[in-house]
Amino acid sequence: MDTHSSHLTAPNRSRSSQSPSPSHSSATSSIHKRKLVSDDHAPPFPPSSLSADTRDGALTSNDDLESISARGGGADSDSDDDSDEEAPEAANAEDSDEDDSSIRTFTTARLDAANAGGGSGSARNTKIKTENLSSSVTVKIENSDGTKDGGALGTGPAGPTAQAGSSVPGIVVKEDATKIFTENIQTSGAYSAREESLKREEEAGRLKFVCLSNDGVDEHMVWLIGLKNIFARQLPNMPKEYIVRLVMDRSHKSVMVIRRNLVVGGITYRPYISQKFGEIAFCAITADEQVKGYGTRLMNHLKQHARDVDGLTHFLTYADNNAVGYFIKQGFTKEIHLEKDRWHGYIKDYDGGILMECKIDPKLPYTDLSTMIRRQRQAIDEKIRELSNCHIVYSGIDFQKKEAGIPKKIIKVEDIPGLREAGWTPDQWGHSRFRIVSASTDSATHQKHLTAFMRSLLKSLNDHVDAWPFKEPVDARDVPDYYDIIKDPMDLKTMSKRVESEQYYVTFEMFVADVKRMFFNARTYNSPETIYYKCSTRLESHFQSKVHSGLQSVNKIQQ
């Protein structure tokens, strides 16, 4: 078995610093070190049409690469610039204006080092794991011939089919209420929205996902060259020779996003059919189109194709540090659960990248996840409707206020729309601590007792020596910025009006909330050393003791 040293290039998938993802800072990865695996691939290039080394699927010189590029791109050949690899009309969306001299320098050094058995190249290039050069791992490669697009869904959506709007028995829902509810349903999250929009683009023929390997078909070759250019741009530390070799290698396949006959991005992977797993070699989206959902949809197409056409159950990849977040969102984990003997020795080894795994679900409709999610949402929603009334929205109450926030019109609790329907009965006066009324007493009696209790508490507050700062609303003429800071002012006089209206405080807790608000305001506006702050603390503790003793005596009366 001839294992070409040029296969030992230790690529680094670091992304281009010229095209940072909006949501992720760019960082330069260390140079990955790739171990050798035996390479009994099928020949990558048809000998008749491309002047390439076909011995073991490896290219041995830059001349070979240029000849491929020239053919695939149909452009002039220029050994020092990637522009030779652009197709005249349909290459890819990347421009190739980068200065790639550093990469070529790196590549040359790497190739030299590898040829010399991992000799003493400079910097990280010397770290190639050369021990594997001499290892003779025999890898059985099964040719992958499934090159058609992602298969049809093998299974139907997992979620139950949604029923048409069901009504809850026994409850009359106003039409407009139902409408409000329907409008409020959250039909999709950001993930589904992006997937659905790209799916619509596909259905309209404006976008397509293809899975190809080097088959000599002109259009396919142009796309593959376009994809290769995106990889070269987005993975700038990856030797271009290495990229073109793998993209053109017939044992690798590439799933590509094509829009208006231009490649937007893609994933090149190698299916190990006998081992039922695939290794993702490269994955990139052109700079202008990142973080728009293409990467996710691409991965979904890849999973669907790999499962339905290649029969794979897992993917492995050495993810660039910058891309770990993306892979995690695609279901990859850093924990490798795949039995080691299924993959060890098959995939190239990197130091610097993070080995990640993704289990391909046997049933999920990967290219139609948004429909599945929508149906599941609907099913859950139907279930909630069955079990609860919370979806019913009643029209609001007319609550106009006059002085001190007291309602203009008395609204009886039992008249609040929907309260009885929700199970409320007049004996349920909430969980107020002030429960002087028995279950049979009407609400008027309850309110009378409550008013008397609150009145006595207010009197006790007003009579206290520390009450003076709280007796009247703060005068903005005296304290100009008070109402800029205190947005919900409260004072004993306002509370007194509310108590005397016998309409405002329908529970004791509402009264206590106003008292607490008053003290909180004082301690918010004033610093601890001020008299106002101190008065509020002392008056509050007086109030608490009065409430405590008052409630105790109420309880005694009840017993």
Ligand SMILES: CC(=O)SCCNC(=O)CCNC(=O)[C@H](O)C(C)(C)COP(=O)(O)OP(=O)(O)OC[C@H]1O[C@@H](n2cnc3c(N)ncnc32)[C@H](O)[C@@H]1OP(=O)(O)O
């Ligand atoms: C094996 C390898 O090839 S490793 C190298 C991977 N490739 C690169 O780093 C090249 C540069 N980057 C890219 O080409 C692209 O950004 C890709 C391929 C990583 C992702 O493609 P995109 O089209 O941008 O992904 P997409 O828009 O579907 O985003 C999916 C989610 O991943 C997040 N994401 C995208 N890129 C990254 C990243 N580099 N790191 C962390 N999260 C990311 C997105 O914010 C989005 O999150 P959300 O669903 O919470 O909104």
